[in-house]
Amino acid sequence: MITTIKDLRRWSRQQHDSQKQIALVPTMGALHDGHLSLVKTANQYSDTVLVSIFVNPIQFGVNEDFHQYPRSLENDLRLLQTVGSPEVFAPDVAEMYSAGFDVSVHVGGVSQPFEGKIRPTHFDGVATVVLKLFLASGADIAFFGQKDFQQVCVVRKMVTDLNVPVEIVVCPIIREPDGLAMSSRNRYLSKTQRSQAIVLSQSLMLAEKMITCDNIRDAETVREKIRSKIETAPDMKIDYIAIADPKTLHELTTINSDAIILLAAKIGTTRLIDNLLITTTMS
Amino acid sequence: MITTIKDLRRWSRQQHDSQKQIALVPTMGALHDGHLSLVKTANQYSDTVLVSIFVNPIQFGVNEDFHQYPRSLENDLRLLQTVGSPEVFAPDVAEMYSAGFDVSVHVGGVSQPFEGKIRPTHFDGVATVVLKLFLASGADIAFFGQKDFQQVCVVRKMVTDLNVPVEIVVCPIIREPDGLAMSSRNRYLSKTQRSQAIVLSQSLMLAEKMITCDNIRDAETVREKIRSKIETAPDMKIDYIAIADPKTLHELTTINSDAIILLAAKIGTTRLIDNLLITTTMS
Numbered sequence: 001m002i003t004t005i006k007d008l009r010r011w012s013r014q015q016h017d018s019q020k021q022i023a024l025v026p027t028m029g030a031l032h033d034g035h036l037s038l039v040k041t042a043n044q045y046s047d048t049v050l051v052s053i054f055v056n057p058i059q060f061g062v063n064e065d066f067h068q069y070p071r072s073l074e075n076d077l078r079l080l081q082t083v084g085s086p087e088v089f090a091p092d093v094a095e096m097y098s099a100g101f102d103v104s105v106h107v108g109g110v111s112q113p114f115e116g117k118i119r120p121t122h123f124d125g126v127a128t129v130v131l132k133l134f135l136a137s138g139a140d141i142a143f144f145g146q147k148d149f150q151q152v153c154v155v156r157k158m159v160t161d162l163n164v165p166v167e168i169v170v171c172p173i174i175r176e177p178d179g180l181a182m183s184s185r186n187r188y189l190s191k192t193q194r195s196q197a198i199v200l201s202q203s204l205m206l207a208e209k210m211i212t213c214d215n216i217r218d219a220e221t222v223r224e225k226i227r228s229k230i231e232t233a234p235d236m237k238i239d240y241i242a243i244a245d246p247k248t249l250h251e252l253t254t255i256n257s258d259a260i261i262l263l264a265a266k267i268g269t270t271r272l273i274d275n276l277l278i279t280t281t282m283s
Numbered sequence: 284m285i286t287t288i289k290d291l292r293r294w295s296r297q298q299h300d301s302q303k304q305i306a307l308v309p310t311m312g313a314l315h316d317g318h319l320s321l322v323k324t325a326n327q328y329s330d331t332v333l334v335s336i337f338v339n340p341i342q343f344g345v346n347e348d349f350h351q352y353p354r355s356l357e358n359d360l361r362l363l364q365t366v367g368s369p370e371v372f373a374p375d376v377a378e379m380y381s382a383g384f385d386v387s388v389h390v391g392g393v394s395q396p397f398e399g400k401i402r403p404t405h406f407d408g409v410a411t412v413v414l415k416l417f418l419a420s421g422a423d424i425a426f427f428g429q430k431d432f433q434q435v436c437v438v439r440k441m442v443t444d445l446n447v448p449v450e451i452v453v454c455p456i457i458r459e460p461d462g463l464a465m466s467s468r469n470r471y472l473s474k475t476q477r478s479q480a481i482v483l484s485q486s487l488m489l490a491e492k493m494i495t496c497d498n499i500r501d502a503e504t505v506r507e508k509i510r511s512k513i514e515t516a517p518d519m520k521i522d523y524i525a526i527a528d529p530k531t532l533h534e535l536t537t538i539n540s541d542a543i544i545l546l547a548a549k550i551g552t553t554r555l556i557d558n559l560l561i562t563t564t565m566s
Contacts, residue, residue, distance in 0.1 A: 005446055102392045103410075103444035108385035127386075128445075136446040161386035162411075163288055163419040 001077070001088045005096075005136045008089050012138035020048040024139035024166075025086070026130060029053040030070035030184035031079050034174040038143040039083040041171050045141055049086035052133050057093055058104075059125030065269075070184055089137065096132065104128050107161075110153040110249045114240055114262055115273070123154045130155050134166050141167040145174075147181055149260055149275045153249055173275070175201060181274045188270040196233035197272060200263055203229035204276040207261055211278055217255050219243040230265060239264035239271070246277060255280065284360070284371045288379075288419045291372050295421035303331040307422035307449075308369070309413060312336040313353035313467035314362050317457040321426040322366040324454050328424055332369035335416050340376055341387075342408030348552075353467055372420065379415065387411050388445075393436040393532045397523055397545055398556070406437045413438050417449050424450040428457075430464055432543055432558045436532055456558070458484060464557045471553040479516035480555060483546055486512035487559040490544055494561055500538050502526040513548060522547035522554070529560060538563065 002008050015022050023046035025038045035051075042049045053076055060066035073090060080086055104124050111123035134142065144152050152170050159166055174182045179201035180194075189197060203226040210216045210225055223241045230236050244251050246260040259278045264271065285291050298305050306329035308321045318334075325332045336359055343349035356373060363369055387407050394406035417425065427435050435453050442449055457465045462484035463477075472480060486509040493499045493508060506524045513519050527534050529543040542561045547554065 009448070100392065101444050102390065103441055104389050104391075105445075106387050106389060108387075109383065132444075132446050135448060138448065158386055161384050161415075162388075163415050165292070165418060165421070 001090055003089075003091055003095065005091065008091075008136050009138070011087065012136075015048050016138060021046045021140040022138055023049045024133065024137050024142040025049065025051045026133050026142065026144070027051060027053055028055045028069065028184065029076050029090075030072055030187070031076045032174075032182045032184060032186075034145050034147060034182040036079060036083050037174050038145060038171050039080065039086055041169065042086070042141075042143045043084050045169070049084065050137055050139070051080060051086045051088050052137070053088060053090040054096060054129070054133075056096075056125060056129040058097070058128060059122050061119055061121060064119070065185075065188075068188075070187055089133075096129070105131050105158060105162075107154045107157050110150065110157055113244075113249055113251070114242055115150050115264065118239055118264070123151070126151055127154055127158045131158065131162070131164065134164055139166050141169060143169050143171055145172075146170050146275070146277070147173045147183065147273070149246075149262060149277075150249065153247075179205070181272075183272065185270055185272065189267070193235060193267045193270065196235055196267060199230050199233040199236060200265060200272060200274045203227075204261055204263065204274060208276055208278060211255055211259075211280065219252050219255055219259075222255070222261075226261070226263070230263075233267070235267050237266045239266060284373055286372075286374055286378065288374065291374075291419050292421070294370065295419075298331050299421060304329045304423040305421055306332045307416065307420050307425040308332065308334045309416050309425065309427070310334060310336055311338045311352065311467065312359050312373075313355055313470070314359045315457075315465045315467060315469075317428050317430060317465040319362060319366050320457050321428060321454050322363065322369055324452065325369070325424075325426045326367050328452070332367065333420055333422070334363060334369045334371050335420070336371060336373040337379060337412070337416075339379075339408060339412040341380070341411060342405050344402055344404060347402070348468075348471075351471075353470055372416075379412070388414050388441060390437045390440050390444075393433065393440050396527075396532055396534070397525055398433050398547065401522055401547070406434070409434055410437055410441045414441060414445070414447065417447055422449050424452060426452050426454055428455075429453050429558070429560070430456045430466065430556070432529075432545060432560075433532065436530075462488070464555075466555065468553055468555065472550070476518060476550045476553065479518055479550060482513050482516040482519060483548060483555060483557045487544055487546065487557060491559055491561060494538055494542075494563065502535050502538055502542075505538070505544075509544070509546070513546075516550070518550050520549045522549060 023042040025042050027035050055069050105127040106124050107127050178198050180197050207222050207226050226241050242262045262275045264273045306325040308325050310318050338352050388410040389407050390410050461481050463480050490505050490509050509524050525545045529541050545558045547556045
């Protein structure tokens, strides 16, 4: 396991010197099958896979769960042995943000709505740490989950606008058997909360059916259907339900091209997100 | 001459594939002996030198001289032939900032005082374009002039905090025979302004003498001496005279370690800067 940027650079140089492509899977640890599927996909692209495990303080707001965020390094390392034992980079906070750290990367546009409105400093923190991980690791290709759809938009925009020489691959959401999107935060849920949480994915499936089978094109009608489904769970508080252009994240009033449905809701103190990409073939 | 980022990446990959180190000299063109000395130094480090020529709109404030800034590409290319004909990257604005560009790099701390106070968006623009040039060119080492001392501090801080894999080399200020620091903006000066402009470098030499020969340690005394010297030029309006720690750019009251003296003044509509690094060996 690599813990310092200096050692990471040395490792990276060795890989490149032997003509190997570095495939990076950035994570905050507390690994689940969603992360492991990213590693499996990365394995198909390169035999040099690097998993970073770092709970990034600067992407958490002051009242968010940075300190409570689950950390389970030993178990994470064990899980990674089941998917080909990739190289692991697990720095501590002082290694990533040394005293006097004072640089930030800001992405406009796609970072502004939805998560950006509710968590105003979140995406600057994400963009900054992802860029640091890209540059410190010399990654050639990096793998992200569609679960954090808006994050993927922000990372892509950063890569394009800053000319970062890294290819971005997005992998599908991995769900529990009942449909709940896998998330490290699911382990916060009590039994009742866990059973209520399935309304999120269920509401997305209802929406998909409305659009693709019943041919409903009015975004507000679809949003209302989602809302009423989520509200069947008594403890679920909706942050937003959005239907947007998957590239610009501008909200749609009529669904006549590809659309992303984005959800965020709180149950107790746990915040959950989910999304579904709708590919429509319109006549 | 390379004009697109795509071609730049291809060129860069070829250099790295043949084990060559890329030495970058970022410029805004209107080249003078100061720039040429950077290229000559770069030649000593690598036989693969790249000079970028790009007048970067986002580092100019709305009321600054972006549109008037001297552009002399043909002459620049001719001058570069006298220093080993480095590769040239000269993109247009649309190539560097395509429609919808919306990412910025912000450096705190060292970017805040002096130039940062007077030109509040300047260093974000500098940090952003320099990072883009580093990442698009795959530069291994980059050369900057000490003339823009605060800019060097900002670039160094960005490189450190974002883990950018580029080594920074700072080269001395090149001066006209009478002491005026070379600058592309010197060509804005009328004959009278040009003759008054020498008070800047003269005031720095006076200050150096006060500190190193007369052993004066009180920063305010030195600043007053500089001020009265500059004020002998009737058309010169001082923006700031600062004596600071060269690493943090925190202002000093007592000069008992290394110090940087930074000046900025306007003559007519032309803004000039100069600086002098004082290395003191104190008992």
